[in-house]
Amino acid sequence: MPRIGVFVCQCGNNIAATVDTKKVAEEMAKLPGVVYTTDYKFMCSSPGQEMLKKAIIDNKLDGVIVSACSPHMHEKTFRKASEAAGLNPYRCEITNIREQCSWVHHDKTKKTGTIKSTDLTRMVIERLKRNRPLTKIKIPVRKKALVIGGGIAGIQAALDIAEGGREVILVEKEPSIGGNMARLSETFPTMDCSQCILTPKMVEAELNERITLYTYSEVEKVDGYIGNFTVQIRKKARYVDEALCTGCGECIEKCPFKAESQFEVGLTKRKIIYTPFPQSVPNVPVIDAPNCPKIQKDKCGACAIVCGPKCIDFKQQDRIETVDVGAIIVATGYQNMANERFGEYGYGRIKDVISGMQFERLASSSGPTGGEIRRPSDGKIPKSVVFIQCVGSRDEKKGVSYCSKVCCMYTAKHTMLYSHKVHDGQSYVFYMDIRSGGKRYEEFVRKAIEHDHAMYLRGRVSRVYEKDGKVIVQGADTLSGSQVEIEADMVVLATAIVSRDGADTLAQKLGIGYDKYRFYNEYHPKLKPVETVTAGIFLAGTCMGPMDIPESVAQGSAAASKALALFSADEMTRKPVTALVNRATCNACWDCLTACPYTAIEREDVRNRQGETIRWLARVNEGVCQGCGVCVAACRSKSIDLRGYTDEQVFAAINAF
Amino acid sequence: MTMKIPYYPGCTLNTVAKGFDATAREAALKIGFEMEELKLWNCCGATFPLTPDNLIALSAPAKVLSNARKEGDTVTTLCSVCYNVLKRTNKVIKDDKEKRGVINGFIDSEYDGSLSVLHYLEVLRDKIGFARLKEAVKRPLKGIKAATYYGCMLLRPFEDIGIDDAEKPTIFENMLSALGATPVDFPNKIECCGAHLAMNNTDVVEKLSGNVMTSAVDNGAELIVTSCPLCQYNLEKSQKRLIEERPGYTGVPVVYFTQVLGLAIGADINTLGFEKNEYSIMPLLHRKGIVAGED
Numbered sequence: 001m002p003r004i005g006v007f008v009c010q011c012g013n014n015i016a017a018t019v020d021t022k023k024v025a026e027e028m029a030k031l032p033g034v035v036y037t038t039d040y041k042f043m044c045s046s047p048g049q050e051m052l053k054k055a056i057i058d059n060k061l062d063g064v065i066v067s068a069c070s071p072h073m074h075e076k077t078f079r080k081a082s083e084a085a086g087l088n089p090y091r092c093e094i095t096n097i098r099e100q101c102s103w104v105h106h107d108k109t110k111k112t113g114t115i116k117s118t119d120l121t122r123m124v125i126e127r128l129k130r131n132r133p134l135t136k137i138k139i140p141v142r143k144k145a146l147v148i149g150g151g152i153a154g155i156q157a158a159l160d161i162a163e164g165g166r167e168v169i170l171v172e173k174e175p176s177i178g179g180n181m182a183r184l185s186e187t188f189p190t191m192d193c194s195q196c197i198l199t200p201k202m203v204e205a206e207l208n209e210r211i212t213l214y215t216y217s218e219v220e221k222v223d224g225y226i227g228n229f230t231v232q233i234r235k236k237a238r239y240v241d242e243a244l245c246t247g248c249g250e251c252i253e254k255c256p257f258k259a260e261s262q263f264e265v266g267l268t269k270r271k272i273i274y275t276p277f278p279q280s281v282p283n284v285p286v287i288d289a290p291n292c293p294k295i296q297k298d299k300c301g302a303c304a305i306v307c308g309p310k311c312i313d314f315k316q317q318d319r320i321e322t323v324d325v326g327a328i329i330v331a332t333g334y335q336n337m338a339n340e341r342f343g344e345y346g347y348g349r350i351k352d353v354i355s356g357m358q359f360e361r362l363a364s365s366s367g368p369t370g371g372e373i374r375r376p377s378d379g380k381i382p383k384s385v386v387f388i389q390c391v392g393s394r395d396e397k398k399g400v401s402y403c404s405k406v407c408c409m410y411t412a413k414h415t416m417l418y419s420h421k422v423h424d425g426q427s428y429v430f431y432m433d434i435r436s437g438g439k440r441y442e443e444f445v446r447k448a449i450e451h452d453h454a455m456y457l458r459g460r461v462s463r464v465y466e467k468d469g470k471v472i473v474q475g476a477d478t479l480s481g482s483q484v485e486i487e488a489d490m491v492v493l494a495t496a497i498v499s500r501d502g503a504d505t506l507a508q509k510l511g512i513g514y515d516k517y518r519f520y521n522e523y524h525p526k527l528k529p530v531e532t533v534t535a536g537i538f539l540a541g542t543c544m545g546p547m548d549i550p551e552s553v554a555q556g557s558a559a560a561s562k563a564l565a566l567f568s569a570d571e572m573t574r575k576p577v578t579a580l581v582n583r584a585t586c587n588a589c590w591d592c593l594t595a596c597p598y599t600a601i602e603r604e605d606v607r608n609r610q611g612e613t614i615r616w617l618a619r620v621n622e623g624v625c626q627g628c629g630v631c632v633a634a635c636r637s638k639s640i641d642l643r644g645y646t647d648e649q650v651f652a653a654i655n656a657f
Numbered sequence: 658m659t660m661k662i663p664y665y666p667g668c669t670l671n672t673v674a675k676g677f678d679a680t681a682r683e684a685a686l687k688i689g690f691e692m693e694e695l696k697l698w699n700c701c702g703a704t705f706p707l708t709p710d711n712l713i714a715l716s717a718p719a720k721v722l723s724n725a726r727k728e729g730d731t732v733t734t735l736c737s738v739c740y741n742v743l744k745r746t747n748k749v750i751k752d753d754k755e756k757r758g759v760i761n762g763f764i765d766s767e768y769d770g771s772l773s774v775l776h777y778l779e780v781l782r783d784k785i786g787f788a789r790l791k792e793a794v795k796r797p798l799k800g801i802k803a804a805t806y807y808g809c810m811l812l813r814p815f816e817d818i819g820i821d822d823a824e825k826p827t828i829f830e831n832m833l834s835a836l837g838a839t840p841v842d843f844p845n846k847i848e849c850c851g852a853h854l855a856m857n858n859t860d861v862v863e864k865l866s867g868n869v870m871t872s873a874v875d876n877g878a879e880l881i882v883t884s885c886p887l888c889q890y891n892l893e894k895s896q897k898r899l900i901e902e903r904p905g906y907t908g909v910p911v912v913y914f915t916q917v918l919g920l921a922i923g924a925d926i927n928t929l930g931f932e933k934n935e936y937s938i939m940p941l942l943h944r945k946g947i948v949a950g951e952d
Contacts, residue, residue, distance in 0.1 A: 472844070
């Protein structure tokens with residue numbers, strides 16, 4: 001006969017106001033197998049816990065029930081207390097008589113609440129009688145991290161993990177790390193040069209012996225689970241041997257062909273063999289294969305002739321490398337929405353309509369104009385520039401519904417840079433609202449308006465067209481209620497931030513969630529901002545949504561600290577509430593395998609002594625299983641049970657009602 | 658067999674814009690399809706209501722659609738306004754089950770929105786193809802710099818109409834290219850002409866349509882091509898002031914696209930209704946040597 005103790009909590013007046021806890025305790029004492037019952041004001045308080053422990057020892061209890069708040073609140077507390085008293089923690093169960101009972105019933109005679117509490121507790125008693133003691137699962141942890149994305153968030157995460165003494169693999173799909181930040185001229189609100197603060201970090205990442213860089217590489221496949229991921233990385237053919245290359249740049253010098261520079265956002269051309277920018281890390285060029293006449297038509301080959309160390313290999317192929325890591329940090333960043341989508345602004349048709357990122361390059365001292373603001377069409381210095389904000393942002397019909405968050409700030413920065421570089425120039429900004437929440441951000445925008453005389457016009461632009469070498473901007477000024485027409489020399493679009501192309505494919509490889517804009521979902525937007533629903537995979541930076549550099553860096557560090565915490569022990573423990581396959585009845589229909597959202601179910605082949613496969617079985621990987629129970633529902637032959645919630649337990653509880 | 662396309666002319670094309678209707682039918686026959694007028698049709702209502710609950714205003718176009726469905730699964734229009742009203746009403750009936758019930762109850766029908774509402778230009782582009790149209794051209798409009806004026810109703814609202822990109826449409830230009838003309842791009846081609854304000858606020862119309870004309874002419878247009886009877890009317894009328902204000906300006910012909918279509922594919926010049934245009938296209942045709950004669 002079981003020896004069960006029932007503890008009914010009053011939770012001050014939270015429960016006691018509508019539930020007669022004493023009566024519940026008395027009723028429970030009448031049930032077979034229940035040897036001890038009591039009620040108490042606050043079970044979760046120290047005296048409450050002590051009382052629970054004492055009762056377990058004194059009465060030799062082999063199972064306890066605490067009828068109190070939701071198990072989300074204090075299940076952990078009471079299981080710990082039970083364990084301290086020598087009980088298997090999974091022999092302690094919680095009945096929730098608060099959230100869905102006392103709080104929702106207003107019967108002051110306490111009749112309804114008491115009946116319901118009695119019923120609920122009785123059900124859990126029956127369930128508890130069939131509870132098997134469970135032991136925590138221990139999983140070994142590989143103390144090495146993979147960071148996907150070498151922008152500022154990814155670099156920060158990699159550096160922090162390396163500093164914490166663990167090894168990191170940093171994968172970047174472009175030929176150099178640095179990401180979008182490497183393109184920026186100055187950064188708000190302090191106006192420090194973006195490259196000047198970024199490149200030291202890039203170099204640190206390259207030189208740190210614990211960091212292995214995989215540039216021009218992409219994640220191909222991800223297997224495994226927290227602490228034990230196996231990742232395949234595709235090293236795209238660079239056509240240059242990284243180990244041999246000295247970075248002398250002779251090949252770039254001699255290459256006779258050019259193509260549009262992606263790094264300069266199409267403002268200028270670069271060679272076919274190139275490094276994206278002078279401070280590229282690693283300083284190893286890459287050949288733009290689709291545009292290379294040698295690779296395409298076997299003509300030229302000038303680079304290979306001049307290369308001293310002979311590191312150019314036109315026959316190089318993509319290579320797949322497999323790495324084992326314990327944690328993954330995803331920091332894949334953002335891109336801008338296609339500007340051509342907004343026909344009214346004329347991007348693509350009118351040369352002097354440029355994107356914000358292009359303006360960054362014009363303003364950057366390492367940019368195509370050496371930091372002089374010159375318009376693309378004729379190289380003249382524009383005397384008036386119109387900045388259009390919210391191009392695609394906060395525009396459900398033609399763009400995205402969210403605010404891109406950084407555009408108000410970088411547009412203000414652009415007007416400042418412009419006024420510092422073109423003293424007699426006038427800038428105009430069309431805005432919807434100025435969103436400058438952040439430390440010293442509002443002051444920054446005020447400075448652009450008051451000190452640098454940016455003319456802010458609250459309204460939208462309806463049309464942009466060319467006339468006699470000018471760019472005419474028609475728009476509304478909603479504050480004065482008038483239509484405005486500005487004859488500008490150049491127009492700059494603050495285009496919406498969107499997720500990267502292929503963000504969804506990568507999320508599917510990793511098994512993490514994403515929203516309708518393909519931004520990755522955090523586990524909890526407030527309390528678990530860098531975790532994902534898949535244990536061991538963390539997020540950082542703009543792959544989650546628009547954010548600025550300080551936020552991205554903070555998240556990079558946050559994700560790194562999560563990975564380091566995971567690496568702090570040799571083994572990690574997990575809750576044993578996992579699915580269990582009945583090997584006798586499983587008929588390998590694989591419905592569970594299809595249903596499992598965490599890819600926790602594997603195919604196991606059962607072999608005879610000759611080593612021939614005689615049958616197949618589903619096997620649950622306990623490291624991955626989250627105990628959600630979807631496979632239990634999917635199983636046609638009823639061969640899967642969830643530990644702690646077996647069919648036997650659940651039906652017993654229902655029958656007790 | 659000639660492809661027959663159910664056709665909704667609408668009131669304007671039955672009265673003041675008869676030439677628009679006749680040239681379209683004539684051109685269709687020459688290209689190889691027939692515009693078959695619906696047996697039963699009524700006015701489309703001429704405006705799509707601006708309030709979402711003004712369902713009574715949808716009853717007229719709903720009735721047109723309901724009757725048209727009995728004759729086929731498509732209906733084609735020429736007038737931009739009819740097109741706009743019918744297409745948007747159709748979308749409401751198709752997507753909004755509740756409104757569909759109310760409208761059908763009122764007009765006593767069971768129409769479900771399954772009709773596809775097409776503009777004549779869409780038929781040319783999607784069913785005939787501009788390549789095939791090019792082959793049918795007998796009298797290429799070589800050397801004519803024609804500005805395409807879309808106005809509003811043919812393109813907007815984009816998510817309801819979707820005939821082309823609402824901000825940088827090309828369907829008109831592509832048709833004119835097929836006919837051998839040189840399309841002229843100008844910033845005001847999708848700006849409003851002033852529309853119904855022609856009745857009570859002619860100043861606004863003169864200003865808006867005047868801007869359209871000035872912008873087109875400044876960009877080199879010798880001819881304005883449009884698809885909307887009201888636009889056509891406004892653009893013609895607004896030129897009086899321009900003639901007074903701009904020295905040397907004598908007016909530019911504003912024609913329906915079907916008129917130039919008919920011209921290009923070799924219809925009898927006297928059947929194209931050019932005599933009804935306030936500013937005659939004939940001198941231009943003579944000058945370019947497309948039609949023999951003196952300037």
